[in-house]
Amino acid sequence: MADTNEKKKLRIGVLALQGAFTEHQHLLHRLTEDVDSTVQVKTEAALLDPTLDALILPGGESTTMALIAERTGLMEPLRNWVKAGKPVWGTCAGMILLSNEAHKIKIGGQSLIGGLDVTVKRNAFGAQVDSFVGDLSVPALTEPERLFPGVFIRAPIIETVKPEKVQVLARVVKNAAPTSAEDGDIVAVRQGHILATAFHPELTSDERFHRYFIDMVREVQDQTKA
Template sequence: MTASQPHTAPRKHIRVGVLALQGGFHEHLSLLHQAAQHLRSTADFSFIQVRTSDQLAACDALIIPGGESTTISLIAAQTDLLQNLRDFVKVQKKPTWGTCAGFILLSQRANATKKGGQELIGGLDVCVHRNHFGRQIESFEADLDLPFVPSPEKGEERRPFRGVFIRAPVVEEVLGGGEVEVLATLENRVDRMRAGQSQAQTRGGSGDIIAARQGNVLGMSFHPELTQDARIHQWWLSEVVARR
């Protein structure tokens, strides 16, 4: 290198996996591709479906999608993937994001499980309550004011994120020494509907905890993948880049 040649840091290449045992993995992959278009100046991304331990080992970060948490756990155990997922999250401490069922699996404890319980991955020091809002027919949507999502382009009005809640869990109890960061809460649904409100409170407000983070692990009760809004995926990818 001559004195006239500026030194440039090698460009980051980040491989993100989406656990593809069951659930909404295709939807997550679609939004990841959209989100990556906004981050082309920061890193090169590739995205893969993860069904084996070898595929998991090739990843720098992972999404565990919504679906049926018991089914995902059983398949992971049967394919010898479960322990490797625990190592990925809790030993290697690679960025991992779980939505709905994924949030349950990343929790340290879960209540209201099916008979016989279920195996969890862990990583978030919380106890969640499965199907907190009721059965599938009681699914609902709510406008969420999430300060961590990217700001709008110049001249655009900031808009809420439309959260889709389907048999969603919430955090019943934060465990351990307070390392869990509450990112969003939702007012009690019955009270909220009576008042005609649909806004989520954020960062430690009262209400049901619907998004939490601890170190490399992020959990959300709702389904960002069931929207066409890639802002949360964009934010999470930027967080992954920052950790590299």
């Protein structure tokens, strides 16, 4: 007899318009006990697939992603996904897209998906040459005593949050970041069904943030069923 308590494996979409989407897929494919498959989301039809459990917005160039999403008719469906309370994770550029407000945007403006009650600052640490890896303390992860390797590439920071809604998961430690960083800059948050990181967990061999997202997806699904 089948174990009725066995967890259903997840099908996770990764927005594949531009950026580091395959890297997320490669890491998720290692989590075979929890992930059944991943899907490159490039169309509204792929996003609306009822078998899709969650969505990741990868790092890359947020302005380019937004322009492609608008041209392909994906921007409004992406906004509807977030408004519907479906699990979503934005890394770097994906975090910018999920924010309700962004500073230091390009001339001409920046279209946002929104839903995350934060204000972000783009390219907060400088240009590509200022990219760095800084160890982060993330108590919400498994093995919290083990620091997480935060890969920051032209990364944003979160300038303000609504504390009654947004949980801060990680902050920059100044001695592990460039001199442009301020000690305590917020670089990871969660708001209900939304996870956002300024750095790139998919560019490391550390699976803990992806496992955290999987646990979050299951938690949101359980709350939806209740």
